[in-house]
Amino acid sequence: MEPLLNITGLTMDFGGIRALDHLDLSVQQGKIVALIGPNGAGKTTFFNCLTGIYKPTSGDLLLTPPGRETSRLNGLKPNRVTQHGLARTFQNIRLFPNMTVLENVMIGRHCRTRAKILGAIFRNRKTVQEEKEIVALSLSILKKIGLYDMHDEFAKNLPYGAQRRLEIARALATDPLLLLLDEPAAGMNPQETSELDELITAIRDDGLSILLIEHDMKLVMSLSDHIFVMDYGKKIAEGDPKSIRNNPEVIKAYLGEDIDDA
Amino acid sequence: MDYFIELFFSGLTRGSIYALIALGYTMVYGIIGLINFAHGEIYMIGAFTALIVSTVLSIFGLPLPAIIILTLLASAIWSASYGYTVEKIAYQPLRNAPRLSPLISAIGMSMFLQNYVLLAQTSDFLPFPALIPDFAFMEPYASTIGSSDLVILVTTAVVMLLLTWLIKFTRTGKAMRATAQDRKMAMLVGINVDNVISITFIIGSALAAIGGLLIAAHIGQINFYIGFVAGIKAFTAAVLGGIGSIPGAVLGSFILGLTEAFATGYVSSDYEDVFAFSLLVLILIFRPSGLLGKATIEKV
Amino acid sequence: MISLKDIQKGLLVSLWFVFLTFPLLVIKVNPIERVITWRWYNMLWIALASFCCYLGVRVYKSRQLTRHKRVKLGIVKERAAWSVRILKEPSVYIPFLLVVGLFALVFPWIFSTYQTNIMVTALMYIVLGLGLNIVVGVAGLLDLGYVAFYAVGAYSYALLNMHFGLGFWMVLPIGGLLAASLGILLGFPVLRLRGDYLAIVTLGFGEIIRLILENWNDFSQGPSGISNIPRPGLFGLHLSLDQSITYLYYLVIAMVLFTIFVVNRLQNSRIGRAWFALREDEIACQAMGIDKTRTKLTAFALGAFWAGMVGVIFAAKTTFVNPASFTFLESAIILCIVVLGGMGSIIGVILAALILILMPEYLRAFSDYRMLVFGAVLVTMMIFRPQGLIANVRRTYNIPKV
Incomplete structure (x- = not known):
């Protein structure tokens, strides 16, 4: 089967520095795929290239929704990428702090709705209907994610773990095919992490594909169907959790070259 | 050809003044990322202080060299004090506020200072005493370059050299550069960032005051409104060179000064200000990082 | 203590x-x-x-x-601001609104023409404030050249009337549309700039427009301006000066109501949400599928549209326009109204416009210090009360708890 996301030869240069070096990576429909690697390996840069925040120097980013045409995502603006069905969260939380939890999720619906200025002024039936649907859908997402009771709180007043989950809720509201999570468990306590584990599995079971960057190896190993390992902008290994765990290249990348001399 | 040279020197003179003001903008921007909107007003206050002090001293009957030195000192000291106070009142409390807050505060400060001088002094143009004498040795060149042009050029050059030395080789300069690069890190290694910012404002303001004194002596009249246009033009120069970059500010100032001089000399003087403003708009649209500035990438 | x-x-x-x-x-x-x-x-x-x-x-x-x-x-609970509590209490705000409405309705019959005239000015500033509020308060785009759009409106009435004899009602939408088009034209290149650069570019743009009006004599009659602009007509009736000011008063009241209605609806819509989100975090906004440029552009153009319309009314009110009415200070005054009132807050902006415009008129001693105070207001508000006199209340949705 054609993979949902197929990336070939992705390269990103900043001036003279090559942050990503001919990266090949693919995500199958309905799978959880993890991208791991030491700090500075280029994982977040990879996300930024994928979501249109940076424009990759070369390579192909191809998205093939099930039963539809393949489209090339290179050089699209971030909002266009999201419209194609990629939604992301951020490593350092970027919510809209002074908007309510519900509004944060409603923003996610923006790219799937139409109402224009005139609709907003005259509030015709279509606009009212659309607005109702936005609220209903956003609430159902909040329910799923466990933030329903907090929908009137300002996003900035949520506890840290809840903010991370709200970011996921907001991304889900864009109706993505592929959810990109940038270190979703960073800074979470074990309790929150295990809740997150359940949440991500539930999202996958709803039929979404997930690509995540994560440092929490326990989480990665328990969640992922497939793992890619990066170092210095290159892919150094890929495979299922078990094979990655025993891969000498990966161990070397994480622990350093000459472990015996240290 | 004479006309060309005359325009050339007048452009250099203009450029020098812009440079003296632009340095304040660029230094402050480099360190706290704020467009110090009130900087033009500091320059205007420098000119007013110079006018008042020199007139008082000349009425007291002091000799000219003493008047010049004391006036220069007084206007630099008072402008620096104003710059320091403005930063303490209007910007320091907003260090961690959203980006637009200090800018709005700066606009407010600019309006306040402008009207403060208007109310404390006058709305009329005041004649500025001729502090710079006509040198005898300049006589043969008087048609192309005046004595005050020469004084302005030399003063600017000296000030630039001093500033470069200060920033490159002193402890304070090092602390300033460190703070400009990464304020948090500078704090962690024990630099008193608040002091560094204050010093930046003091130096920038003193430079603007020197500019104010020189231009007032050169043109011969001032009013409370001179800071607005001069401020915007100097800001244009700073952006043209790449805001945050000190050599950039100087380069941008000379380019702006020369183009203005030639444009008004050969084309028309009606649109002098339109020209500078259009240049500002165009640079910001097409090359916001300026000639010597670096484009910044926002971290995600 | x-x-x-x-x-x-x-x-x-x-x-x-x-x-x-x-x-x-x-x-x-x-x-x-x-x-x-x-x-x-x-x-x-x-x-x-x-x-x-x-x-x-x-x-x-x-x-x-x-x-x-x-x-x-946890000794005391965080109190909601008094303004929020009042606004949420129907038994308070309904009578209040009724009294204000009644007062506004009978104002020209109780007070002299002179007072009415001042009130018309204040009401115009309310509309200007609400217009700029869309741009600065809601979408977070600091526009320091707002007065340029105001000038475009005023001059379009003056010029279209002089050359083509177009009437007030005809030019009112045209002036707005011209200003909005200029907003879009300027917005395209500049709206991708960072906040502070945008502020300076718009400031430069405002000054360019004024300088052009001042120097291009063939087009705008230069610094001397254009006079004898007709007041708005009422079905071809001949109105005395007093009557026409009363008429203008009601016209501006209608304009204020219309603006409040539109701005309120816009804020609580899909687009309004996108504006607020844009003010909070541009990158997150884009990642959520919002077209940054287009969203900014609509805010910018709408703000300009209102300035253009008020410009037309201004020309009709004073029957005379010249470039001196459109300096940077004017932009600063309108900005001051938005900042004092509270970014994004409709009621706040109305209150601030009334305070800032009426106070110098009634306290003559104060009027010399007007701009000094305006400057101080900007600084003090930023430091002590950045949310403004009356903070904007985000809409909440009536949803049952489970």
Whole structure:
């Protein structure tokens, strides 16, 4: 089967520095795929290239929704990428702090709705209907994610773990095919992490594909169907959790070259 | 050809003044990322202080060299004090506020200072005493370059050299550069960032005051409104060179000064200000990082 | 509350300000007649004022701190602002609205034409404030050249009337549309700039428009301006001066209501949400599928549209336009209204416009200090109350708890 996301030869240069070096990576429909690697390996840069925040120097980013045409995502603006069905969260939380939890999720619906200025002024039936649907859908997402009771709180007043989950809720509201999570468990306590584990599995079971960057190896190993390992902008290994765990290249990348001399 | 040279020197003179003001903008921007909107007003206050002090001293009957030195000192000291106070009142409390807050505060400060001088002094143009004498040795060149042009050029050059030395080789300069690069890190290694910012404002303001004194002596009249246009033009120069970059500010100032001089000399003087403003708009649209500035990438 | 140390520091601060203001406030020279006037009393005033200001700020800050601590310890609950509580209480705001509405309705019949005229100005500033509020308050785009769009509206009425004899009602939408088109034209290249650069570019743009109006004599009749612009007509009736001002008053009231209606609906719509989100975090906004440029552009153009319409009304009210009415200070005044009122807050902006425009008119002694106070207002609001007099209340949705 054609993979949902197929990336070939992705390269990103900043001036003279090559942050990503001919990266090949693919995500199958309905799978959880993890991208791991030491700090500075280029994982977040990879996300930024994928979501249109940076424009990759070369390579192909191809998205093939099930039963539809393949489209090339290179050089699209971030909002266009999201419209194609990629939604992301951020490593350092970027919510809209002074908007309510519900509004944060409603923003996610923006790219799937139409109402224009005139609709907003005259509030015709279509606009009212659309607005109702936005609220209903956003609430159902909040329910799923466990933030329903907090929908009137300002996003900035949520506890840290809840903010991370709200970011996921907001991304889900864009109706993505592929959810990109940038270190979703960073800074979470074990309790929150295990809740997150359940949440991500539930999202996958709803039929979404997930690509995540994560440092929490326990989480990665328990969640992922497939793992890619990066170092210095290159892919150094890929495979299922078990094979990655025993891969000498990966161990070397994480622990350093000459472990015996240290 | 004479006309060309005359325009050339007048452009250099203009450029020098812009440079003296632009340095304040660029230094402050480099360190706290704020467009110090009130900087033009500091320059205007420098000119007013110079006018008042020199007139008082000349009425007291002091000799000219003493008047010049004391006036220069007084206007630099008072402008620096104003710059320091403005930063303490209007910007320091907003260090961690959203980006637009200090800018709005700066606009407010600019309006306040402008009207403060208007109310404390006058709305009329005041004649500025001729502090710079006509040198005898300049006589043969008087048609192309005046004595005050020469004084302005030399003063600017000296000030630039001093500033470069200060920033490159002193402890304070090092602390300033460190703070400009990464304020948090500078704090962690024990630099008193608040002091560094204050010093930046003091130096920038003193430079603007020197500019104010020189231009007032050169043109011969001032009013409370001179800071607005001069401020915007100097800001244009700073952006043209790449805001945050000190050599950039100087380069941008000379380019702006020369183009203005030639444009008004050969084309028309009606649109002098339109020209500078259009240049500002165009640079910001097409090359916001300026000639010597670096484009910044926002971290995600 | 005030310790001895505070007083000591207060004295130092006051000494510093005495030094600071000495040459400008105490000495006044006449360079031509070579006379010095010493104004020592100013020194006294400054010493007193700065001392009191310092202590005032100290007291305010220490109270703020204790309040904060108490909230943190859970001794007292964080109180919603009084404005929020009033706005949420129908038994308070409905009678209030009725009284205000009635007062507005009968205003021209109780007060003189002179007063009505001043009120018309204040109402125009309300509309301008609400228009700029879309741009600055809601979408977070600091536009310092707002007055340019106002000028475009005013001159389009003046010129279209002079050359083609178009009437007020015809030009009202045209003026708005011209201003909005100019907004879009300018917005395309500049709206991708960062916040502070955008501010400066719009400032430069505003000045360019004014300088063009001043220098391009064939087009705009230069600094002398265009006079004899007709007042708005009412079905071809001939109105006396008093009547036409009363008429204008109701027209502007209608305009205010229309603006409130539209702005309110826009804020609570899909687009309004996108504007607020854009103000909060641009990158997250884009990642959520919002087209940054287009969203900014709509805010910019809508703001300009309102400025253009008020410009037309301004030309019709004064029957005369010249470039001097459209300086940067005008933009600054409107900005001040938005900042004082509260970014994004409709009621706040209305209140601020009334305070800032009516106060200098009624307190004559105050009017010289108008711009000084406006500047101080901007600084103080940013430091002590960045949310403005009446903070914007985000919409909540009535949803049952489960």
